Amino acid sequence: MKRVIISCLAICITLVLLLVPSAGCQLMPDIDISTPPPTTSQPPTSTATPLDPDWALPTTQGQLPTLPSIADVVAKVRPAVVAINTEVVTFDIFNRAFTQEGAGSGWIIDESGIIVTNNHVVEGAESVTVTLSDDRVFLVEMVRTDPLNDLAVGKINAEGLTTVPIGDSSSLRVGDWVVAIGNPLGLGISAKEGIVSRIGVPISLSAGQSLYNLIETSAAINPGNSGGPLVNMAGEVIGITSAKIATVGVEGLGYAININDAAPIIQELVTTGYVIRPWLGVVFYIVDEGVAARYGLAVNQGALVTEVGPGSPADKAGLRSGDVIIAFGGKEITNRQDLLQAIHSSQIGQSVTITYWREDTRQTTTATLIESPPPP
Secondary structure: OHHHHHHHHHHHHHHHHHHOOOOOOOOOOOOOOOOOOOOOOOOOOOOOOOOOOOOOOOOOOOOOOOOOOHHHHHHHHHHHEEEEEEEEEEEOOOOOEEEEEEEEEEEEEEOOOEEEEOHHHHOOOOEEEEEOOOOOEEEOOEEEEEHHHOEEEEEOOOOOOOOOOEOOHHHOOOOOEEEEEEOHHHOOOEEEEEEEEEEEEEEEOOOOOEEEEEEEEOOOOOOOOOOOEEEOOOOOEEEEEEEEOOOOOOOOOEEEEEHHHHHHHHHHHHHOOOOOOEEOOEEEEEEOHHHHHHHOOOOOOEEEEEEEOOOOHHHHOOOOOOOEEEEEOOEEOOOHHHHHHHHHOOOOOOEEEEEEEEOOEEEEEEEEOEEOOOOO
């Protein structure tokens, strides 16, 4: 009770102090607040005008369409995806041989055991094995490759396998959902979703090779994914994962060979064993300022001929080792890749004009391209 009385007393004292002015202070005169004080000016008028006084917020358009299930796509495609393991014999700095293992991906295109992958997955391998989704392991008995387009096919001794259908990459749009299924880091088959980021993309590979008309995707592509399928939401292969840009700070830049370009090459590898193309019959090297200075060339760009096949179209046209080709069929040649593209975009039996430098003399000749010979 004592505490309550003290509290109440403190409240009463406070109220008295608030109501009674202190010495030296004057009370404010009474003010009539029933009416506002007169004003001498009008309030400012608004200068804003409406965009549309009759506008109303748009109403919802109803339920949005449901996206297809990625899980359904993976369940459909995964049985046709294989893990590839390779063994390559290489040599150390003391020229001692040792076996190096590698991992990649592939997919079954025919129930008789035909498998598609990348050339760089199986290139130089002494042995290639595949592990199916049911954990069966098979030795790849035959491998046929096309290094130019980084494609390869192989055959295993199995029948009645699950396959994955081929789609149409020309119908792709930027923003379409895709799924990359493969064997990243050799850890087993897994799936990564993404979208089509760009179409028709060219990239240069570290070995000096270039690939064209690729599909760029945000789906994660890691070492071991190479050769696996990039599929649409119908579970159709629309690309073959092949490369990625691996730079610090860069993500979501994976690339796949579009299936419309790959299909005829796969067909030839299966039915012929190699890809038939127009053939000039030269081995050549890129020309830059360093090469030009080293060999005393008259130009610092083009394709330097290092070898001419006996009896080849180049041989019959009079080309020799040391010539620098600067134009082919009316197309300027600034590097090795330009010449490769110019040759392969020509026709078998076509006569083409070749402009080249021989020492300090610019010359022109004509070559008739023939069918490329089978690989050795």
